[in-house]
Amino acid sequence: MSPNATEEDVAAVVARVEGVGGEAFVSKGVVRTIIGLVGDLESFHHLNLRTLRGVADVHRISDPYKLVSRQHHPDRSTVWVGPAGRQVPIGPDSFTFLAGPCAVETPEQTLAAAQMAKGAGATILRGGAYKPRTSPYAFQGLGVRGLEILADVGRATGLPVVTEVVDARDVAVVAEHADMLQVGTRNMANFGLLQAVGEAGKPVLLKRGMTATIEEWLMAAEYIAQRGNLDVVLCERGIRTFEPATRNTLDISAVPVVQATSHLPVIVDPSHAAGRKDLVVPLSRAAIAVGADGIIVDVHPEPETALCDGPQALLGADLRELAQAVRRLPSAVGRVDAGELSRTA
Known part of the structure; x- marks a missing residue:
């Protein structure tokens, strides 16, 4: 979230995510608030979260390819x-x-x-x-x-x-x-x-x-x-x-x-x-x-x-x-x- 995001802005993002069956975990720092999302990435894409008031940016931190990724299969395959x-x-x-x-x-x-x-x-x-x-x-x-x-x-x-x-x-x-x-x-x-x-x-x-x-x-x-x-x-x-x-x-x-x-x-x-x-x-x-x-x-x-x-x-x-x-x-x-x-x- 942006530094000037309000509690209402944060709550609006959480509500939007939970509305499509996702979970939102709010972490507050000294200057910034970060909201971690867990759930269906495709449903999140349709939420247009970047357009919500108080949102500074949105980053994907997990690979969209779950089965071929090393995130869930750390050893290389033969x-x-x-x-x-x-x-x-x-x-x-x-x-x-x-x-x-x-x-x-x-x-x-x-x-x-x-x-x-x-x-x-x-x-x-x-x-x-x-x-x-x-x-x-x-x-x-x-x-x-x-x-x-x-x-x-x-x-x-x-x-x-x-x-x-x-x-x-x-x-x-x-x-x-x-x-x-x-x-x-x-x-x-x-x-x-x-x-x-x-x-x-x-x-x-x-x-x-x-x-x-x-x-x-x-x-x-x-x-x-x-x-x-x-x-x-x-x-x-x-x-x-x-x-x-x-x-x-x-x-x-x-x-x-x-x-x-x-x-x-x-x-x-x-x-x-x-x-x-x-x-x-x-x-x-x-x-x-x-x-x-x-x-x-x-x-x-x-x-x-x-x-x-x-x-x-x-x-x-x-x-x-x-x-x-x-x-x-x-x-x-x-x-x-x-x-x-x-x-x-």
Whole structure:
């Protein structure tokens, strides 16, 4: 309250709060009076408390995302991905390398990319069967056939599989074939989809929206958690800024900020942040150094013929350089390779 607030002003605020079922605790100091509110934050927002006489300011002191916040879950979480017998951890004790083709094109291309990824040290295979593209004329993915190819390759290589789902109606069929469901940047605020993947019984990889604040990103995770699924991994993949030198601007600071705020694991996607293969390794090193719980990277046996995001896909010397970074750098920040902690039969 303002220094000149009267007893009547204080009483009016208390009455307004109690009128919507909240509680108001009044603390009086020498100069100021502070009123602490406990109850439903949404109902408080509609009270327009700042407009009441004697109110100097209103501050929220608790996180709006209760289930994914460290306020109520102080220890950081580990999410296990994969079927019983070959589960891979993503969390604070390890560093997890996810890699594979941006899009599933053929069985041969997907198997070759998966073998490249595994050879470089990846322990989870990524690949897109459904591709939400900016242009309606761009390759949209193979759909169910792509899921079948990805699942077959995952079994052949022993790698758990993560793939994107873009429509709530497809959640069941994607969950049938994949070990982890990905919600992409364009769907971060698709609340029906978030609720559907929250009910699917599989871990979820939630990418940050390209214009989303950290709070909006965590609120999207709350939608999933609110449906009973706390196995959520957050992915920083770059945000849209005024800078055109890269496809997106990788917000590397988001990793420690989110880790201090939420107990959920946080990984980084340097491929989609940069949109250029020459930046993938430097950004991966930065992600490891800042404390990310993992990275997810595009690889392709023939990037020049790729149907999706070929310019950012790694192979050859670039992939070997990344593999070296993934082997050597995590130990410098107290991490071990996720493969060493995997639950095997």
